[in-house]
Amino acid sequence: MKNESREGGVEAPTRHPIDWKTGEFNDENSLFNELERVYDICHGCRRCVNLCNAFPTLFDLIDESDTFEVDGVDKQDYSKVVEHCYLCDLCYMTKCPYVPPHEWNVDFPHLMLRAKAQNFKKGNVVARDKILTSTDKVGSFLGIPVIAQASNVANKIKPVRKVMEKTLGIHANAVLPKFYSNSLRKSFKSKKTNKLKESKYSGKVALFVTCYGNRNEPDVVKDLIAILEHNNFDVKLVEQEKCCGMPKMELGDLESVEKLKDFNIPQLLNLVEDGWSIVAPIPSCVLMFKNELPMILNENEDIKAISEAFFDPFEYL
Numbered sequence: 449m450k451n452e453s454r455e456g457g458v459e460a461p462t463r464h465p466i467d468w469k470t471g472e473f474n475d476e477n478s479l480f481n482e483l484e485r486v487y488d489i490c491h492g493c494r495r496c497v498n499l500c501n502a503f504p505t506l507f508d509l510i511d512e513s514d515t516f517e518v519d520g521v522d523k524q525d526y527s528k529v530v531e532h533c534y535l536c537d538l539c540y541m542t543k544c545p546y547v548p549p550h551e552w553n554v555d556f557p558h559l560m561l562r563a564k565a566q567n568f569k570k571g572n573v574v575a576r577d578k579i580l581t582s583t584d585k586v587g588s589f590l591g592i593p594v595i596a597q598a599s600n601v602a603n604k605i606k607p608v609r610k611v612m613e614k615t616l617g618i619h620a621n622a623v624l625p626k627f628y629s630n631s632l633r634k635s636f637k638s639k640k641t642n643k644l645k646e647s648k649y650s651g652k653v654a655l656f657v658t659c660y661g662n663r664n665e666p667d668v669v670k671d672l673i674a675i676l677e678h679n680n681f682d683v684k685l686v687e688q689e690k691c692c693g694m695p696k697m698e699l700g701d702l703e704s705v706e707k708l709k710d711f712n713i714p715q716l717l718n719l720v721e722d723g724w725s726i727v728a729p730i731p732s733c734v735l736m737f738k739n740e741l742p743m744i745l746n747e748n749e750d751i752k753a754i755s756e757a758f759f760d761p762f763e764y765l
């Protein structure tokens with residue numbers, strides 16, 4: 449049966465690399481044309497209305513316009529949809545029948561990423577988002593003894609949260625993570641391990657601890673280490689690491705993603721070439737190395753090798 453006679457595609461979805469350094473990717477008119485095309489397809493479909501706030505925002509803009517069509521929506525309002533997308537990929541992975549190889553070629557999350565990247569280049573980003581996506585710096589500062597304890601207490605005090613809302617734009621009711629001064633990396637240094645003979649190990653696992661695992665959820669990482677060791681894996685930490693780049697990607701700051709990649713990739717590649725599998729406790733960080741970085745830096749063979757050796761714990765065990 450030919451594609452034209454079906455409503456949507458049934459082939460396995462494919463994804464195109466993100467050519468973020470090309471002129472077309474960064475051209476505003478080209479972006480608006482593509483947003484208009486895809487928004488119009490979504491308007492006729494509306495399957496994703498309950499997935500997140502991006503789609504209801506789009507459909508409200510259309511339904512409240514003079515024409516009840518996408519052509520009635522002010523192009524300057526297109527970004528209101530983009531703001532609500534946090535690039536979870538759910539619409540692409542679970543709902544959309546028009547993803548490539550379907551001829552309509554709808555990749556809603558990657559289109560949102562393109563819009564975010566243009567927004568970032570134009571400087572349309574608030575200080576709060578720049579700060580919160582700098583997870584290495586935030587973690588190093590809020591992980592200092594005394595500051596960690598003080599900020600954990602302050603985050604529970606309503607008047608302080610009101611001030612933070614006014615000055616930083618962090619909602620007073622938003623749940624903020626606890627910071628640990630005794631990070632996972634610090635406590636792992638003093639950890640006693642029962643070393644087995646090399647031949648007895650099931651495999652070698654280097655843990656990419658992640659910013660969140662290191663400073664906000666060290667106990668989860670300790671549990672993961674215990675489970676891996678219980679299953680006779682030789683476990684060590686990736687010696688040095690920086691953020692995987694997911695928060696910067698969600699901001700549209702792809703140049704920072706590339707800089708973080710430049711730090712992480714050589715060390716990870718050495719481990720992979722030495723036979724280590726890499727496991728990270730936070731799913732979005734795994735996704736970054738497995739799917740997003742290979743898409744953003746498509747020509748890079750080192751990233752491809754790392755993505756094949758990078759696992760979510762549940763996938764690995």
Ligand code: SF4
Nearest residue numbers: 500533534536537539
């Ligand atoms: S990728 Fe964006 S638009 Fe798609 S479901 Fe997730 S948040 Fe919504």
Ligand code: SF4
Nearest residue numbers: 490493494495496544
């Ligand atoms: S992303 Fe696909 S499934 Fe979702 S509303 Fe748009 S066309 Fe429909």
